[in-house]
Amino acid sequence: MNRKNFRNDLMSGVVVFLIAIPLCLGIAIASGAPPISGLISGVIGGIFVGFFSKSGVSVCGPAAGLVAIMLSAIESTGTFESVLLGTAIAGLIQVIFGVLKAGGIAYFFPSSVIRGMLSAIGLIIFIKQVPHFLGYDQDYEGDLSFYQPIDSENTFSELINAIAYTQPGVILVGLLSLLSMVFWDRYKWGALKLFPGALISVIVGLCTNELLISMGSPLAISSDHLIQIPVIEHLSDAGSLLISPNFSGISDSAIWVVAITIALVASIETLLTIEATDKLDPLKRVTPVNRELIVQGFANFISGLTGGLPITSVIVRSSANIDSGGRTKIATITHGLLITIGILFFASLLNRIPLTSLAAILLITGWNLASPKKIVAILKSSRYRWVPFMATFVTIVFTDLLIGIGVGLFVGIIILLLKNLEVKHYTKEEHTNGNREVLIVLPQEASFLNKASLLIDLDKIREGDSLIIDASKSYYIDPDVLDIIHEFAEEKGEERDIREPLEDGPLKSEIRDYCKKVGFRLNNVFVIDGSKRSSKANAYFSGFGKTKRVTLFDTLIKTLKLASYLSDAPWPATKDELIDYAIRSGSPMEVVENLQSIVEEEEEIIYASIEQIWPDYPTKEDYLWNEDEY
Numbered sequence: 001m002n003r004k005n006f007r008n009d010l011m012s013g014v015v016v017f018l019i020a021i022p023l024c025l026g027i028a029i030a031s032g033a034p035p036i037s038g039l040i041s042g043v044i045g046g047i048f049v050g051f052f053s054k055s056g057v058s059v060c061g062p063a064a065g066l067v068a069i070m071l072s073a074i075e076s077t078g079t080f081e082s083v084l085l086g087t088a089i090a091g092l093i094q095v096i097f098g099v100l101k102a103g104g105i106a107y108f109f110p111s112s113v114i115r116g117m118l119s120a121i122g123l124i125i126f127i128k129q130v131p132h133f134l135g136y137d138q139d140y141e142g143d144l145s146f147y148q149p150i151d152s153e154n155t156f157s158e159l160i161n162a163i164a165y166t167q168p169g170v171i172l173v174g175l176l177s178l179l180s181m182v183f184w185d186r187y188k189w190g191a192l193k194l195f196p197g198a199l200i201s202v203i204v205g206l207c208t209n210e211l212l213i214s215m216g217s218p219l220a221i222s223s224d225h226l227i228q229i230p231v232i233e234h235l236s237d238a239g240s241l242l243i244s245p246n247f248s249g250i251s252d253s254a255i256w257v258v259a260i261t262i263a264l265v266a267s268i269e270t271l272l273t274i275e276a277t278d279k280l281d282p283l284k285r286v287t288p289v290n291r292e293l294i295v296q297g298f299a300n301f302i303s304g305l306t307g308g309l310p311i312t313s314v315i316v317r318s319s320a321n322i323d324s325g326g327r328t329k330i331a332t333i334t335h336g337l338l339i340t341i342g343i344l345f346f347a348s349l350l351n352r353i354p355l356t357s358l359a360a361i362l363l364i365t366g367w368n369l370a371s372p373k374k375i376v377a378i379l380k381s382s383r384y385r386w387v388p389f390m391a392t393f394v395t396i397v398f399t400d401l402l403i404g405i406g407v408g409l410f411v412g413i414i415i416l417l418l419k420n421l422e423v424k425h426y427t428k429e430e431h432t433n434g435n436r437e438v439l440i441v442l443p444q445e446a447s448f449l450n451k452a453s454l455l456i457d458l459d460k461i462r463e464g465d466s467l468i469i470d471a472s473k474s475y476y477i478d479p480d481v482l483d484i485i486h487e488f489a490e491e492k493g494e495e496r497d498i499r500e501p502l503e504d505g506p507l508k509s510e511i512r513d514y515c516k517k518v519g520f521r522l523n524n525v526f527v528i529d530g531s532k533r534s535s536k537a538n539a540y541f542s543g544f545g546k547t548k549r550v551t552l553f554d555t556l557i558k559t560l561k562l563a564s565y566l567s568d569a570p571w572p573a574t575k576d577e578l579i580d581y582a583i584r585s586g587s588p589m590e591v592v593e594n595l596q597s598i599v600e601e602e603e604e605i606i607y608a609s610i611e612q613i614w615p616d617y618p619t620k621e622d623y624l625w626n627e628d629e630y
Helices: 003-030 035-052 064-077 080-099 102-108 111-134 155-164 168-187 190-194 197-214 235-241 253-280 289-306 315-323 329-345 355-370 372-379 383-398 401-421 448-459 479-495 506-518 530-542 549-560 575-584 589-601
Strands: 059-062 311-314 426-432 435-441 466-470
Touching (some): 003 035, 003 059, 003 064, 003 190, 003 315, 003 329, 003 355, 035 059, 035 329, 064 080, 064 253, 080 102, 080 253, 102 253, 102 289, 111 168, 111 315, 111 355, 111 383, 111 401, 168 197, 168 355, 197 355, 235 329, 253 311, 253 315, 253 401, 311 315, 315 329, 315 355, 383 401, 435 448, 448 479
8 A cells, every 4th residue: 555645545534524524413403313313324434335435535424415305204204213214225225226237327427517516516615615614504514405494595695694694703713724724735845744734724723712712702612613513421322322213114105215215316426426526536546336336325224224314425525535635445434433433532622623614624625626717618618518517507506416417417418419410420522524422421320319410411412413321430320320221212212313423433532542541341331252352342343333322222221230140250251151150140030031132132242341240350461452452
């Protein structure tokens, strides 16, 4: 283990521990649960998840996004103990999600949406911490929602109230904490680099307030604005803090509804946070999301059995961990161990820490997450990036995380559809002696989203034009696209008298030159008679203008159906050998008949290095175009 990382992780763990204490307590109180339940979930999220997770920087604990669900769940089930049973069941459901590899959904979140989420959360953290920094603690620590049910305010009205009810002593301690953190991180030197500025901020705030108290100053901060951990008088009383679930409600449908809801929301929030922290990770590691779901599922199972709140990966603590120098799981585990030790032995000391000092740390965390420079950079980029980014950003700020992500994904899909209405394939026209030749090259992924642009271009083909559709670069062609091509070839092509490319037209020369560079790649037509490569190639190119379009399109459709059955076919192979292989490999009769039909209809079938037909196509020089040979 890297000694420098180990030291930094220990210090980062201390900072995250100090931040986590008020967050865990605040979320528990806002959820209508006993304050200790938030700390229990913080311990489990730190130690258990930290030990088994493969994420290097993610920190887990109770999440503000589940507050409304917990309040509703306690009301619908009647007791907190019943909700604990729902939490335990939710954990097992998450384990099933992980085993079924449902975590893969995380890879479908667009980066613009994730970055919008990070910037929005950064701004929310910054704005939400200003009241705590000024001494107005009506809303609970960790709240990220725009509407605040605890005091019927919203993010901005709370800010106005805080300015009207500022406390000079709190502001003094907060400013000293903030300035000490900024100064320390900028100018620390030598061995002092071991201690992060966030830790110095807490120490300065604690010492300043203790000095004010000893002086009897009216500026001293009252206990209402300090951390408030339940104090254990005797170590033997620790067991009484644990709360057991109400197992008698196992057959209650309301509990199962709660369990499924918690499992879904917790899983989504975890996947979003993991995706976000992977982007923030200085080492750019990728977390295995399915394993993460399994680990957090077991963590929620344990949390439900011991009296804790539902656990997710949380962005606030994860960001603070990264900002404080955390690089491995040691930081997460350290923060969990310190919460345990703090509850058991140092609650009285921790209860002297001013909330304004912790708010100072989170102000810096929020600023770094929001990162105005990054926002400006995205706004200067393509609209395909900044529109989903802004949709996510604005919606999260004025609603909550899940609604914002949903809106961002919806806008991203709309943008994708609009983008695909534009030309998604290469189209080129050449005019020779008054005749028009049109080349349409399909993209690597010709999905149903390409239908619109392809239909538009095909509709522009006029009577007497020559048309070539080149699908040689396509790894996948959607059946809808094939239907369009087939319909055009069989019906409209004949009606419009679509002619062949001219023998000596410039477009034909361009295609011929292209084929020389990359091999016999042309219109998904390929050689299946390897014994006569040279003569077949010459015959095809010399008779290129005479090939029937309808036959060529029909060949395209049929050959694509063979891809999954001929990928392991021997090479070189004759026509008969490939038919025999298709029969012996258990290919459906339709495939065998298609192959036989191609062999019967096509006298000249040319080899092309098409990955979607033969993924392991030969790359030896004697299989590629050799001008001397041909």
